[in-house]
Amino acid sequence: MIRSESSVEVPRSAEDVFAFLADGTNNVKWRSGVHAIRHVRGRGVGAEFEQLLTGPGGRTMRANYRVVTSKEPTLLEFEVTAGPARPRGSFTITTVSSASCRVLFKIELEPQGVMKFVRGMIEAQVAAEVAAIQNLPRAMRNA
Structure with missing residues (x-):
């Protein structure tokens, strides 16, 4: 299993951060590797998004996803439904003060088939994805 996580403090309320993240x-x-994203259907659990992003080796790949857990304002979980890899991820939001919260972003992936032979490249990609959460405070400042 490949796992990676990163956290950041955001100078906004947990409710604001949850709403921002729930709108894929x-x-x-805040994620530089995302080229395009489109809301397909739904809100909360079952919401679906189509996205194109930069994958391992710099290739553009489809990585559509669906929200599987939505507990406003503390937890948002998703699973990738299209593309060569099918990771699961989560955002756990914890209030720090009335004007600040901490966001923990985690991704887990069980490599299948040929992906097992490029594990190092996939681990680096997953680590880069979760590290992008560091861009969230700046993105929300401009939102």
Whole structure:
């Protein structure tokens, strides 16, 4: 199993951060590897998004996802439903003060088939994805 996580403090309320993250179209504002994203259907559990992003080796790949858990304002979990890899991820939001919260972003992936032979490259990609959470405070400042 490949696992990676990163956290950041955001000078906004947990409710604001949850709403920003739940709207997947905001991904382009804080995840540099996302080329395009479109809301397909739904809100909360079952919401679906189509996205294109830079994958291992710099290739553009489809990485559509669906929200599987939505507990506002503390937990948002998703699973990738299209693309060569099918990771699961989560955002856990913890209030620090009335004007600040901490966001923990985790991704887990069980490599399948040929992906097992490029594990190092996939680990680096997953680590880069979760590290992008460091861009969230700046993205929300401009939102």
